[in-house]
Amino acid sequence: MKKGKVMNSFTEAVQDIQDGATLIVGGFGLSGIPEKLIHALKEQGTKDLTVVSNNCGVDDWGLGLLLANNQIKKMVSSYVGENKIFEQQFLSGELEVELVPQGTLAERIRAGGAGIPGFYTATGVGTPIAEGKEHKEFNGKTYILEEGIVGDFAFVKAWKADKLGNLIYRKTARNFNPLAAMSGKITIAEVEEIVEVGELNPDEIHTPGIYVQRVLLGSNYNKRIERRTVRAL
Numbered sequence: 180m181k182k183g184k185v186m187n188s189f190t191e192a193v194q195d196i197q198d199g200a201t202l203i204v205g206g207f208g209l210s211g212i213p214e215k216l217i218h219a220l221k222e223q224g225t226k227d228l229t230v231v232s233n234n235c236g237v238d239d240w241g242l243g244l245l246l247a248n249n250q251i252k253k254m255v256s257s258y259v260g261e262n263k264i265f266e267q268q269f270l271s272g273e274l275e276v277e278l279v280p281q282g283t284l285a286e287r288i289r290a291g292g293a294g295i296p297g298f299y300t301a302t303g304v305g306t307p308i309a310e311g312k313e314h315k316e317f318n319g320k321t322y323i324l325e326e327g328i329v330g331d332f333a334f335v336k337a338w339k340a341d342k343l344g345n346l347i348y349r350k351t352a353r354n355f356n357p358l359a360a361m362s363g364k365i366t367i368a369e370v371e372e373i374v375e376v377g378e379l380n381p382d383e384i385h386t387p388g389i390y391v392q393r394v395l396l397g398s399n400y401n402k403r404i405e406r407r408t409v410r411a412l
Contacts, residue, residue: 184344184394185373189219192367192393196225196332199252203288203330204232204242205359208261208405211352212241213334215369215397221248231255231328233284233355238264240403249273255328257281261405280308283325285358290327292361292390297326333363336397337386340370341377344391345384353385360386367393371400 186192193216196202202220206212217236221244228251235254236243238261245251246264253275259265268274279287280302290298299322303309313324335356338349346368348356360366368391 183342184388184392185342186393186395189215189369189395189397190222192216192395193219193223193225195365196220196223198225199227199229200225200331201229201231201329203328203333203359203362204230205333205335205354205356206241207233207351207354209236209241209403211336211348211354211356212236213336213367213369214241214401215395216334216367217241217244221245221250224248224250226250227252229253229255231284231288231330232359233281234258234260235262235265237261237405240401246274253277255279255284257284278308283308285355287325287328288355288358288362291329292358293327295327297324299323300325328362330359330363331365333359333366335360335366335368335386335391337368337370339372339374339379340368340391340394341374341379341388342394343376344368344388344394345379346370346386346388346391347379347383348385357386360390363390365392366390367395369395369397371397 230251234256243262255277257279269276283302301322304321309323337346339347373396
């Protein structure tokens with residue numbers, strides 16, 4: 180059921196994501212990942228997805244669950260080093276991978292959300308990243324053209340939302356989430372608390388509700404750490 184932007188069912192929230200869709204997903208490592216939405220999409224079984232995200236979770240959590248279920252056809256990301264399944268699928272030719280420098284990826288997502296079709300950057304000039312891309316010189320320096328990214332859908336994880344979809348992220352869990360929220364044609368946000376309209380301080384809102392079409396309340400979040408490193412005593 181849906182009342183305004185607030186939905187009660189994660190299953191219902193993802194049911195119109197079709198095979199072959201492009202999905203932009205917030206998060207960095209396992210911080211700030213929309214884990215409930217990812218799980219709902221796994222259960223739905225939608226396949227041949229193009230997923231745009233900084234990384235692809237780990238083998239047994241986050242986007243790694245979609246990989247293990249053979250639902251991702253192409254991954255656009257800047258870091259892929261935590262998944263054995265990712266490695267296996269890439270080397271076997273099952274998974275197409277587009278590696279993008281992290282700053283360039285962030286700007287491509289931001290540009291897509293801002294309605295900017297492309298921009299020039301010096302990052303990647305003279306490397307395989309630049310192959311096949313337009314080169315142009317500005318003030319004696321060479322730049323390459325990178326295209327903005329727009330997703331059919333975007334998944335984000337926030338700390339708080341109001342019923343209009345205004346979002347606040349918490350600390351490092353903000354990461355790629357505000358950019359992802361901008362760049363989805365339909366953005367779905369899962370949050371830890373939903374408040375009434377007017378309860379959020381406007382100066383603390385990170386993503387305005389105009390970017391968000393669906394909001395869901397999650398619970399019992401598994402805030403895992405990818406690699407726990409402690410100092411030897």
